[in-house]
Amino acid sequence: MAGLIKREDIDEVRSRTDIKEVVDGYVTLRSAGIGSFKGLCPFHDERSPSFHVRPQVGTFHCFGCGESGDVIAFIQKMDHTTFSETVERLAARIGFELHYEDGGTGPRREDVGKRQRLLDAHKVAEEFFRDQLATPGAATGQEFLAGRGFDQEAAARFGVGYAPQGWDAALKHLRGRGFRDEELKLTGIFSEGNRGIYDRFRGRLIWPIRDLTGATIGFGARKLYEDDQGPKYLNTPETMLYKKSQVLYGVDLAKREITKNRQLVVVEGYTDVMACHLSGIGTAVATCGTAFGADHIKIARRLLQDDGSGGEVVFTFDGDAAGQKAALRAFEEDQRFIAQTYVAVEPTGADPCDLRQTRGPEAVRELIASKRPLFEFAIKAGLQKFNLNTVEGRVQALRASAPIVAGIRDAAIRPAYARELAGWLGMDVDDVVRAVGAAGRRAKETKGAPERIFAAPVDAVQSAPEAEQEPAAQVFSRPDARDPVTRMERESLEVVLQQPAQLTAAQWQAFYEARFLAPAHAAIHDAVRAAGASGATPAQWVEQIRQEVPEPLRGFVSELAVTPLPAGNDDALVRYCSDIMNRLFELQITHAKAELMGRLQRMDPASDPEGFNSLNRQLMELEIQRRALRAD
Template identity: 35%
Template sequence: MISPATIEEIKNHVDIIEVVGDYVTLKRSGSSYKALSPFSTEKTPSFYVVPSKGIFKDFSSGKGGDAITFLMEIDGLTYVEALKYLAQKYGIEIKEEEQSDEALEAQNRKESLFILMNFAKDHFQHLLWEEEEGKSIGLTYFRERGFTDESIKDFELGYSVEAWDHLLKTAEAKGYKRDLLEEAGLVVTKEGGKVYDRFRARVMFPIHNISGKVVAFGARMLGKDKKQPKYLNSPETELYNKSRVLYGLFQAKQEIRKEDRVYLVEGYTDVISMHQTGIKNVVSSSGTALTADQIKLIKRYTDNVTVIFDGDAAGIRASIRGIDMLLEGGLNVRAVALPDGEDPDSYARSLGATAFSHYIDEESQDIIRFKTKLFLKEASDDPVKRAALIKDIVRTITKIDDPVKRTVYLKECSDLLGISEQALVAEQNKLLIQKSQEQRKPNDRFDGPPPVQPQDMLIADGQEADQLDIVKVIELQERESARVLVNYGKSSIVTQEEVSEELLSYFLAEVEEIQFTNPVYKEILEIFKRKLSEGVIVDGDYLLDHGSEAVKREVVNLMTSRYEVSENWEKKFQIYIPKEQDHLKDITYSNILRLKFRIVQHLIAEENKKLKEATDIEEIDQLLDEIHEYKKIEMSIAQSLGNVTVK
């Protein structure tokens, strides 16, 4: 485990703007920075970074935390891996100390898998370059495909020999355990216990994660055994989830940022061939349909995608169906089809680097025009097919969020399809209304109280308390209490008795007999109490370091505001907007009153339930007396608040 001193040093050096800025384009917004969420396919920025607090908050996905949490979320790193990444980034020496046996075992297991995959990659490379079978079969194949030795080494290509257990024996001789080899997907155990290599007599394409570590392999068969698949991939493991990986992204990510565009192709060899032509901002979905996670990966680096289709009309029609997902992901999509019988690998070798790049630039079209022309040929004069085509094209256009772009595309499609623009607009509006209705369907899941101010939930004149869900309203008030403590617990206030006192001490004394109902807010309150009993007043930063995962997530919410009053109101227009910290006395006092007010309402509701079920006269009299006393307290608090009417 990394020592606390080292962790503290890493946190002191980290600039969250630098860390997050490696993944998303941040724009200043007041004292914060904002961007489109890297975790969702939103169209309006709701991802905020607050450098003064060292935290980020993504309002679209709910994720939030510090720079370490961001790396864990964005790259799927463990806590220790994120710390090591930051230590390397800022040149900090890692000092480690002992950790629990369970945590150490889990960490070592994952590290062992990475080490084993790297060993396998080195093993396959050695066979390719040093062993006779690898050189005569694997290396010859790559060179015949036109791959240079430099490209072969850059992509760390290799070869697996035609033997049942060559890797297994080599790995075990080096001390690697058989169960780890199976967990990594490198060997297979048949019924009966026979163990053999998964990859045999194949050229090997290592698949890297975004950090450059090998997590899986793609393998192409060179023989003519029709019983074996042409391509064989690693199974999904702890390291490898194929829906979250794009082949070549590690090698391409810097060039994608530089060019602000990515080329999307189908296979491993397509990626490598295009690299050799000088087009290095290229990735592959590895022959599988695009997934939402892969689209999010792309969007981290650019909003512009050009899809390159092989020169096969049937194949284009089959694969273009998934392009709508790119549009839904908020990406600007262009497409280009290669001549019949060609793919990026073969055509790049045929034309050469300059001519191939020129062809891509000249022939690419926006995806709507491309799709319309493609299916228009198929529809020909068949009215049924033509009607289906029109609906399909309009459905694709509705995936585009920008209404101006939609209008332009509808006009263009009207000309191409020979149908009135009004008819297309009518179909579009029908689909948009349907989409809007689907998005407004109620969501029954409750993930905690929404970020609204409890004072917005005050009981209106003439409204009975039991008409509200008082329990949830209490939870909202508990959230507001936690928010005040997290942000201002170290501040001082002048109490109602005109005595200067620490806000935290005053608050805790006033709510000493109150038990919070929400477990997260209760834990936050208990941490404040415990540390105060030790003579220490803590704040949100302490909770981010020492709280549970649930507490850390909620503290980020409590410390982050999506909206901020522009400083221009005061500087430019001389309009002074009161700041919350200037009114801590009133905020704290009224917050405590509202919390007590809601609790009293809840007690009244509970007593009324008992009263309805009571049959004993003495019990009824006692309940009536208690309700009367609670009502008096409720009225007193309501009058103190000054804006609540209670019947």
């Protein structure tokens, strides 16, 4: 049984992983001062670097788009993996064995090794198939690709290969690379008969199927020869790596564009994905021999950041009966999305590959641009089942269509579609509006009130266990950096986040007792106190504070943690930290003196001479403290 990863193991993986080393695999970093690095942000387009990494505190932050977090968050955002998957990958990377709560288990060490061997075998097989496509024996495959408008560059871009005719070409190659038959049986690349294993794919074009990280986990093979008695398309069977209900072909190439454009285009085949990408639709993916289902939706929502703030899913289907059936099947899953869902159907029945081949890339782009809401398609498809020339037929059609209109998530367009439905049915608008309203009420009575949507991570199989969900969203305004007091507060928080070891015990005590005026700064100050009280280690420090603040401020904490401190060397850094903390404490003394002076002015010395003298002594002590700070 899968279990939650123990918190101490998560902390250990986080602390032992060099965030700069990980980020270097995606971003070219250069020095930005003591212990700080910067580069072009991988999460948005920019010309000058605003993406900062501070390995010492294990945090990244982009001052351009606001993305921020620790090494776990970075991998999650880049590779669109869940929290658990990310921690397990990082643990495998450093050779650390994870432990799970409540007797749960994660991937066993031997399973991790077995999985890696399978991935290695797939990589070798992909290279073999790709090399074979350039040989004379692959002439039929080359002609197939050319006939559909794909040149060598296009084939290379998508890793298309060729499986030679015969029974053991791939088998011999992988055996020659040191793989044992026991391992090869588990790949799905081979079949097994009375005489042992043999090539599963023979005389076929091969498409590598990759996961979100770009690792090849299976293959799709297209028949080329008439004497091939197998199906037109033959895919890898279910294996440890390949689960067809959880795989989207082309997702490795499309994931950045999907996240950037908040759009996912679902097409039907490998060549359709190629045609879309080559036509400028870089958000296209395809299922692998199965309907678009719940597991695919989890992946899609994660990529789309499907949190109610926008995004669209566009399904393309043939215009025939099978295509219509597929579209209606997709509509059944529509409510799993928060994003708007659309359908793009070519009236002539041409798929994206056919369109690009016959009418050029522009026709593919026009197809996607012609999308219409999936619920509209479903309504009109449903109307075709009834005889709208009769009263009975129109009433039946209204009963079938009203729940669909009532289920439209955008309340602003729901009334408009009620009026559209009235026009399609030839019925009175008020009658249709009442029917839609009644359908909506029945749905609420059946399912209960709709759930409130929070802007939380989608498909959070396991969020960071230390993060508690906020009971309600809190709003913080960004502190005004032009205000001297606010700027002083910010600079002190930068020091505490980045250089906690520079503070003495007395400085820590004074910092904890300090009063911060900007609400955002005050919330972070409270989080620092909480992190200190929990005994957070230096490796946990910034991330613990990030988890202690309200959700809207977590990016701000990362920003403070990576802002370069104005110090050219270690000695200057020590002086800077000391000066900043002294200025903060002097500011606190000033606040305290002002409060005491107000009390003193309101007091009658004759009626309370002892209290009057006590306030004067306190003022004198504060002034002595202030002068001592100035002398340091």
